[in-house]
Amino acid sequence: MYFESLAAAWHMDGHGGYVWMAYALTTMAVVLMVWLPLARFRRHLRWVSAHQLRQAGDSQL
Amino acid sequence: MRGMWAFIHKLGSPPWFFGFSGTLVRWLLPVTVLLLAVGAYWGLLVAPPDFRQGNSYRIIYIHVPAAVVALAGYYVMAIAGAISLIWRIKMADVAMRAAAPVGAVLTAVALVTGAIWGKPTWGAWWVWDARITSMLILLFLYLGVVALFEAYENKTAAAKACAVLTLVGTVNIPIIYKSVDWWYSLHQPASLKFTGESAIDASMLYPLLVMIGAFYLLFAMSMLLNMRAELLWQHRNAHWLRQRLDVS
Numbered sequence: 145m146y147f148e149s150l151a152a153a154w155h156m157d158g159h160g161g162y163v164w165m166a167y168a169l170t171t172m173a174v175v176l177m178v179w180l181p182l183a184r185f186r187r188h189l190r191w192v193s194a195h196q197l198r199q200a201g202d203s204q205l
Numbered sequence: 206m207r208g209m210w211a212f213i214h215k216l217g218s219p220p221w222f223f224g225f226s227g228t229l230v231r232w233l234l235p236v237t238v239l240l241l242a243v244g245a246y247w248g249l250l251v252a253p254p255d256f257r258q259g260n261s262y263r264i265i266y267i268h269v270p271a272a273v274v275a276l277a278g279y280y281v282m283a284i285a286g287a288i289s290l291i292w293r294i295k296m297a298d299v300a301m302r303a304a305a306p307v308g309a310v311l312t313a314v315a316l317v318t319g320a321i322w323g324k325p326t327w328g329a330w331w332v333w334d335a336r337i338t339s340m341l342i343l344l345f346l347y348l349g350v351v352a353l354f355e356a357y358e359n360k361t362a363a364a365k366a367c368a369v370l371t372l373v374g375t376v377n378i379p380i381i382y383k384s385v386d387w388w389y390s391l392h393q394p395a396s397l398k399f400t401g402e403s404a405i406d407a408s409m410l411y412p413l414l415v416m417i418g419a420f421y422l423l424f425a426m427s428m429l430l431n432m433r434a435e436l437l438w439q440h441r442n443a444h445w446l447r448q449r450l451d452v453s
Binding site: 145146147153156157158159160162163165166167169170173174176177178180181182184185188189191192193195196 | 234241245249250251252253254259260261263264267268271306307310311313314317318321322324325423426427430431433434437438441446447450
């Protein structure tokens with residue numbers, strides 16, 4: 145590690161605020177890039193299984 | 206050669222692609238997370254500071270990968286758009302539209318991290334510089350493809366319009382690349398070069414390469430996840446899909 149302590153890594157000679165803010169925002173963007181399509185996939189999956197159940201119910205009538 | 210054509214042919218088949226992409230994503234997810242973690246740790250805490258910019262330069266490890274992949278992603282979207290226009294392959298439409306939101310997020314990341322880097326380095330969050338303005342246009346092109354598709358009732362016409370917009374927007378890509386050379390610009394010229402020596406020391410270069418690799422994988426994974434969600438919806442009534450999902 146380049147920094148001598150965690151406090152020094154946090155402060156980064158006055159640039160810490162900029163650097164950590166950039167990384168925090170990017171982390172949020174990365175999580176969204178994976179989570180949003182996965183959530184959409186699961187939503188469609190729920191529709192498909194609900195529809196399948198409805199069809200199964202209809203055929204029994 | 207024959208094997209490659211057979212593979213390309215299979216890519217156009219939704220049932221095959223759905224299975225293949227599912228396996229691929231399961232591998233891509235852990236590898237991408239690992240590379241992102243290693244690259245971020247290396248760049249943030251291990252690499253030495255820049256002799257002129259100090260520690261603020263550490264933003265390069267997310268700024269440059271996001272920008273590089275946002276540009277490469279536009280090529281992916283444009284090629285898919287061209288295939289969709291010429292050969293009317295539906296899977297190409299799906300690929301084109303799946304690339305757009307991912308490219309938009311990456312372009313936004315490049316712009317926002319660039320603004321945060323600009324403040325301590327140039328003294329301003331934003332300047333109307335050639336490189337930055339052309340990247341902003343890239344963001345609007347990506348968002349334009351997303352919005353244009355939603356605006357049409359007829360989805361075949363929508364895909365066609367999006368493909369045309371995508372191809373017209375390709376003009377912007379070489380402008381972005383060359384903007385730092387063509388105009389007097391605040392933005393520094395490229396640190397990485399395909400030919401000749403890079404203007405960056407190995408201790409700073411390796412974590413950057415790791416992060417660029419990680420962002421490429423991230424793009425691929427997010428695009429595949431988008432494609433899978435879209436295929437699931439388009440083929441929700443198809444027999445193969447119900448069999449595959451085994452929801453009964």
